[in-house]
Amino acid sequence: MSMITPSSRGKGSLKGGARKNENNRIYAFPLPLLFVEPPSRLRSVLGLLGLSLTEVVNPHCEGVFDPITRSVWVTGARDTMLLWQRGFFGKGDLSRSEPSWLARQINIRKAGGKQITSEEVTAKRRAERRQFKLDRAAAIAAVAAEAEAIFEAEGRVIKPALSGPGIPSAATWRPSSSLTKISATPSPEEDVEPAELEPLVDVEHLQLTLQEAFFLAWGLDCLTVLDPHTNEAMTLKQLWTVFQVAHLPPSIPPNPAPPLQFDNPFLINYVIYHHYRSLGWVVKGGIKFCVDYLLYKRGPVFTHAEFAMVVCPVYEDIEDQKASSLELQNTTPFAWSWLSTINRVNSQVQKTLILVYVTIPARSRLSPSILDSPACLEHYSVREVTLRRFIPARMRD
Amino acid sequence: MDDEHPPPAQVPADEDDPQSSGDEDDGGLDWTNLPGVARPVIPKRGEKDFEPKAGGGSGLQIHVLDSARSAMFDTLRTTRTISSKAISYAVWYPNLGRTHVTLAKGIHFSAMGHSAPRPVVDENGFEKIQKRLELLPEETIHLVERGSLFCWKDTGMDLTKMQTEMSGAPMTVQQVYAEMLGVEDLTLERLQVYTYLKRLGYSVMRTNPPTPYYPTPPPWPSQNSQVATSSSSHSVLRRMFSSFSVWIYNIFSKPFDWWQPLRMSRWLHHDKNYGHKVALHHPDIIKRLEMKNNSPYQIFYNLYKPSTPIKRSAPPLPDFQVVVINARTTPMPTLQELTDLFDVLPELPPPLPRIRRPLPVLTATPPPASAVAASLPVHPTFKSSSQPPAVQNKLLFIQRLFPWAFSLTQPTEPIRRPHPFMALKAGKKLIVIAVVDSGSISFFRFGQGEFTEWPMA
Secondary structure, three states: OOOOOOOOOOHHHOOHHHHHHHHHHHOOOOOOOEEEOOOHHHHHHHHHHOOOOOEEEOOOEEEEEEOOOOEEEEOOHHHHHHHHHOOOOOEEOOOOOOOOHHHHHHHHHOOOOOOOOHHHHHHHHHHHHHHHHHHHHHHHHHHHHHHHHHHHHHOOOOOOOOOOOOOOOOOOOOOOHHHHHHHHOHHHHHHHOOOOOOOOOOOOOEEEEHHHHHHHHHHHOOEEEEOOOOOOEOOHHHHHHHHHHOOOOOOOOOOOOOOOOOOOHHHHHHHHHHHHHHOOOEEEEOHHHOOOEEEEOOOOOOOOOOEEEEEEEEEOOHHHHHHOOOOOOOOOOOOHHHHHHHHHHHHHOOOEEEEEEEEEOOOOOOOHHHHHOHHHHHHOEEEEEEEEEOOOOOOOO | OOOOOOOOOOOOOOOOOOOOOOOOHHHOOOHHHOOOOOOOOOOOOOOOOOOOOOOOOOHHHHHHHHHHHHHHHHHHHOOOOOOOOOOEEEEEEOOOOEEEEEEOOOOHHHOOOEEEEEEEEOOOOOEEEEEEEEEOHHHHHHHHHHOOEEEEEOOOOOOOOOOOOOOOOOOOHHHHHHHHOOOOOOOHHHHHHHHHHHHHOOEEEEOOOOOOOOOOOOOOOOHHHHOOOOOOHHHHHHHHHHHHHHHHHHHHOOOOOOOOOOOOOOOOOOOOOOOOOOOOOOOOHHHHHHHHHHOOOOOOEEEEOOOOOOOOOOOOOOOEEEEEEEOOOOOOOOHHHHHHHHHOOOOOOOOOOOOOOOOOOOOOOOOOOOOOOOOOOOOOOOOOOOOOOOHHHHOOHHHHHOHHHOOOOOOOOOOOOOOHHHHHHHOOOEEEEEEEEOOEEEEEEEEEEOHHHOOOO
């Protein structure tokens, strides 16, 4: 839900189909680049020959590289909104996903918050669910006490019901009026002193991971990354080297051009990011579900993620792994208990677990100088293995 | 989420088997269906309370718990019987590693056992080859344990002169276990998986025949025959056109510049082809072959669903193939091991959506964009969503000029196309890995994913 674009009606008041149309309108473009079509008659004539005169509109966004957090910061409001709305790149550093800190501050100041951000929706939903669970537990305890009394009095055994007419279920429970009263009380206090507040300055920025930044800069050519010290635009070659060096352990004395390695986490993650982005998926981080990446079909605002990816790098040559100074996660096949854990966590949220095996080329096969340009990417391969449980009792027919 | 399956139908208790479990395995045995000599009245167990009340549980909770516990113990205590008309007899030959069934009764042997030719000395002293019914060790243990087989151990003595055919007492269950575990590649984990699946009704046979006369299913149909090589004019022209356009493209394009991968070209693009099709490199071939042969990840069992009719001598193609491993000693499969397993498996068609009556479901998804005549090809392939699904892409340039020369058949019934998510979740090849952890078995389906076949753009 977008807060910053002004709309005549608040987003929270739209229901169902209207909100879907609103989302379709705001998030209409899957990438920051826009393709402007020529008039349709000309298009159909050229289409016969397989040509097109489509123009490409490039927004030219800017960001600053931050080596400490290994990310690229985008601070301009126009660039931030553009990158988020067209392709869901990045994450607001003071928000859950979309940079909505400013909107939330405005909501807190204004009485009654006409536009509700996603963080506030989540907070409200959690409070309601806690209340529902308390109500349900009380109802179940009452039924059990009743059955107990009957057993002691008459010796008749009744099974206390866990669901039924007297006990609230998720479908029938409605929040009681006490909850809505609590949220309304802070507002009268705000109205007392509006004049003493300072004007709000947006201190939030959009944070892009190195993979997203490189994809935008190299793959789409719509992002310029500035050096944090000199404020100059970095060339692609500089970006490529600097992003890799950011993941290497620092050397003493500081070496501006340390030897590059094939198993750099930036390279492995970039191969995967680029692969799935180019297939049309929206790739976001998956730390919430114990995995590395989540794949969304159109974006987080439309549906929940369908696939959860765990990255398993595979060294072609085992000697490379022993000699490496980096320790990558999941290179040795993990234990079944951990695999079952991740699988169960993701089954609970209706996602399918996918193991993505990325092969790291052997140093004996390629020379390390190939790492100076993205040409090395063609030597990595990506394979997927889907993982699901098999329940023989249910698969009989 | 595991696939949405319809809830399991109640399997009717078989009158011939005294120990069939009538309920689905997840809910535990339904004690009311088991016969007993003196059948105790068993109350059905209800749902568990969350926790006992403070002070050791309330009166009602203790009462319910005690009655359920005593019902279970009483049922276990009853003597199990089997009708003498239903029992089979067999003799275990330790040197052969097989049991020879002398008298076979019951429905088990339609899917169990195999016929083996053995030399037999007949009355005149000549040796002839006779075929007889033999069981593998795991089949024997399973039948003895459920009480439908009496098994004697072969003593090697010549019994033709004696009155009785068998001598001594039949082997006890403990003796059967002790003798047969470890014989013919049978480990405790494999036995546990075997008995679990047999109890559920599946037919389980070995994948690698231990002897040449063990029945094996026919080999998987080769992949080449499945590719539709229609020689109609439609596809010939299409192939000609696509190769022509690739040739033109190669003439006019510069070699690929890695620093400028994105080129807004108005011509055609190439398909990426890395992934499962690219072979895995390995620096040392000999070591790799050695690891492949020693790896614990070998397919062991062929699984047939209960509804599949099995002819014992010529089993059909298996529904699933199972690898059995021990959770504590064997880690997850490496990519190499998985690739070796997938190499021998066939490709499966994408799963179709379930038929919903009365209206047939048409899950129409725009098919992956063809390379020919795409209106905006870019090097990494994507389209903006504002473009309508271009159905006219399918018509070739020549076909549009001369529509009367080509007859396109219209589909007469609504097409059921697979949903991309279902196809992606199922994968192209399927292997079931049974992970046994001291008796608890978890089954995992590892599928070979193919995301490049179902792009989202």
